Structure formats: structure tokens, C-alpha cells
Amino acid sequence: MVKLDETPLPGVGMRYDFDSRSGKRVGVITHRDGRREIFVARRDDPDACAESIVLADDEAEAVADLLGGSSVTRRLETSMQDIQGLAMDWLPLPDTSPFVGQLLGSTMMRTRTGTSIVAVMRGQQAVPAPGPELTFERGDVVVVVGTAPGIRQAAALLRGTP
């Protein structure tokens, strides 16, 4: 697990960076207006940026997808703003999930993560308020409600990496 440093930049936004194994500091700045900036520090002067690239919203999303980043946490940030302390997210069930073909009850989601499954999206249809007897299928999207850390745990649980 990478240790991320979080530094507020007053008037600009937030900086997240870490010392990569390749020896350079790498980071992302989230601007208040939604732009993202990626930067890499110089080797001879580790306090300074060698290069930084500003990405628009859609570009940042494309790069995140390429890197296989978690779209979960990113979406969480936006939904978090709606209600303090309560988050909701759509978690796509990965094909490799151990719960494909298993009962919803077998996830023990509420006991393990404190979040509730409020719906399952299947194709164009939604199954609202599913009971523990519902069987997960490939391509399901699970809608969960709970605290933000709980939802991160839920996503990990569904991936099979709790």
C-alpha cells in the first residue's frame, strides 16, 4: 500500500503525493474547479516539479481508467457532498467476484461493512430492496448506502479482496 501525503493548498485545492519506488516523488493536485494536475518531481531537486500536466475532467477520468484506478473513491467524493456522513455508490460486480452465482445473503454485507444493499441493477432493470435470497449474476451493479469507509470496504468485499 502506498503511503499518500495529503497537503491542503489554500486557494488552489488539495495535493496528494508519495515517493514512488522509482525514486521520484509523484503526485496529483485536485484543483477546486475540478481540474486535476499530475506532477513528477525532479531527481536533482526533489522539492521541485520536473513536469506537471493539467487534465480536464474527462481526461482525468480516461487516465484513471487506463491505470485501472478505483472509480469508487472518486465517485464517493462527489456523493459525499450531498449528505454529511452518508454515502451512496453504484458498485459494479466484477466478473471475478467470488459472489457471482452466490446469494446476496452470503455477502453478509451489513454485518461486515455496516452498509446496506438497497438495489441491484441488472441490465436495464433494477431490483429494488433485494432480499437475502437474490442470486448475483455477472454484470450486476450493486447499489449500497452507508458511510464512505464502509462503502470502500463493501467494494473490496465484492471484489473478493476484503
Add this chain to the structure above:
Amino acid sequence: MPLGQLFLELGVVILALALVGRAAGRLGITPIPLYLLAGVGLGAFMHLGRAPEEFIHVGAEIGAVLLLFTLGLEFTSQELRESLSKQRNIGALDLALNFPPGLIAGWLLGLPPMACVLLGGVTYLTSSGIASKVLSDLGRLGNRETPVILGVCVLEDVAMAVYLPVVAALLLGGTLVAIGVNLIVALGVFALTFFLALRYGHLLSRALNVPSDEALLLGVLGLVLVVAGAADLLKVSAAIGAFLVGIALSGEVADRARRQIEPLRDLFAAVFFVFFGLQLNLAQVPDVLLAATLLAVVTAATKFAVGWIGAARAGVQTRGRVRAGATLIARGEFSILIAGLGLGLAPQLGPLAAVYVLLTALIGPVVTRFDAPIAAWLTRPARPATSN
């Protein structure tokens, strides 16, 4: 005057500013001192008619109002509280090192006491506009020393919240007792505004926060001008009234208002700098040149020290410390603004501040560009010691 001629003259002025702004971008320096120079040039070579001159005057006042309003908007943020707790010491050092030089210089120049207080403000305030622009344009936001620079700028904004009511009270003048009463009243009004903004700011913000961007812009601008106008009628500076409105707005409405007002502010602030330049009496410049140069050199050194120490405390290496110090050197919009408040007290404050801002805005980028050799030079005495 026919409308056509008014448009023509205004258009020429604004086009000149656009050219100056592009040149500044090319040179990698901030346009503010160049706007001042453009104003000086316009005053010397082009004779504006009465109507454009009046328009520029009013525009300049609006620019001052909007500059302080957007400064006030920055206020209610969470970031401010965090900076306050983390970088309080460096903020105090900044104030202790950079306010007295102006104050003392004013005294040495024989200015009236209130003008000295204003000159202290002129030398104290780093241009947060210039600093943040330099940082983002040169891709230095990710640098380790950057939070220190931004933190110092934020803390200066906090100091402004105490300084401005003091200035407002001092400018009202009168006997010593009257000044004291005014001071208490002004500080009381500011404290009350803070309290109301923290307690009930969300109500005002909610009332102004309409879905339509247009309605929001008009609502906010209208409120700012009404309060600024009322403040002016009460003989408090209009810009200080606008600062209060900025403080009172918070949350989403502050974010949206900032985005909506910014283009307007940029336009009118440019007009403000031109007007300041226009007003300058060139004949006075030689008289203040020596004082301004000395002041610029001394306060460049003191600001540099603040950045250096702040960055060092954040664990930044020598080159980063040099960059932090150099970025803080440039004074700008707020120095001019504060000098503008005191033109009635001491006319020489105008040219002094203009030359001073011009010099610091030039020194800053030059020092930043040569960060590597300067860092090597500054650590030179340490080197033989370590190699032995």
C-alpha cells in the same frame, strides 16, 4: 462627447492593456506593474477626454471594491482555519519583519502618522495574485515549498481583517479620542460581522444562492455595491465595506460568486491599476526613487527570509527555500490599493508605492529564475566545512 469617441478611447486603452498583458505573459512576469506603467504612459502621451476619464475613475473604484470583495470571499474557508493553526508562527514572523520597514520608512520620510501605518501595509502584503499566478503558470503547485507560500498569503489575508478596520478608523481622523472611539466601533463592526457570518452566514448565502448564474451574479454584485456605497457614505472606505460582504458569504454561494465575479474583477482591477498610473505625478517620481529603492531592497530581503525560514521548517532543501523566499517578494494589488486609500493624506504615497511595487515585482521573478546559483552561493560557506 459623442459616444463613438468615448468607445474609441476606452477601446484603445483596453487594447493597450491586452498588449501589455501579453507581453507580461511572454516575459513570465506579472502584468500588474506593466498596467501601472501603461497608465503612466497614457497620462503622459494621450490626453483622454473627460467622459473616458470619468468612466475609468468609476471603473477603478469598482475594481478596488471587487478586489477586496474577492479577498473577503476567501475567508470563510476551512483552509483558512488549517493554515492558521499550522503556520501561525511563520505568519507572525512575516508581520514582524515586513510591516515595520514601511512604518519606519514613513517616519523617516516625515509622512503623517496615518500614512506611515498605510506604508507599513504596503510593504507587508505579498501579492497573493502574483504568487498564485506564478505558481500555477510555472507548474510549481506540486513543489514542496508551495503550501508554505500559499499559507503565508492566507495569513496575510487574516491580518488584513484586523488591519483594514484600523485603517478605516484612522482615516476618519479627528481628535485622539474620536480616533479611539472610531477604532473601537470599527473593530466592533468587524467582530460583529465575523460573528454574524459564522452564525447566520448560511442564511444570507442561501438567500443569494439561486440556480441561475445570472441572477447570482447580479444579486451578489448588487449587494456588494450597495454595502460599498453605504460604507462610503459613512466615510468608511467603500472597498472595506465590500470586504465585509465577502466575509459574510460562504459555502457554495462563495465558490460560485468567486467564479462569476473573477472576470469582472480582472477587468476592473486592470482599470484600477491604469487609473493609479494615470494619477501619478511623474514630477514626484525622482523625489521618491531613492526611498522606494532602499525600501524595495530591504523588504525583498525580509520577505525572502520569511519564505526561507518557512520552507526550511517544512523540511525543504536550499533551492526550494530560495524559490519560496523569491516568490513572496513581489508586492502588488493590495499594496497599490492601500496606498490609494492614503493619497489624500500624503500625495507622495502614490508614486512611492508605484515605484516600490514595480521594483519588487521585478526583483521577485529574477531571483526565482536564478534559484540554483543563489542556493549554491548561499550554502557556499557551509561547503568547505562539510568537505573537510
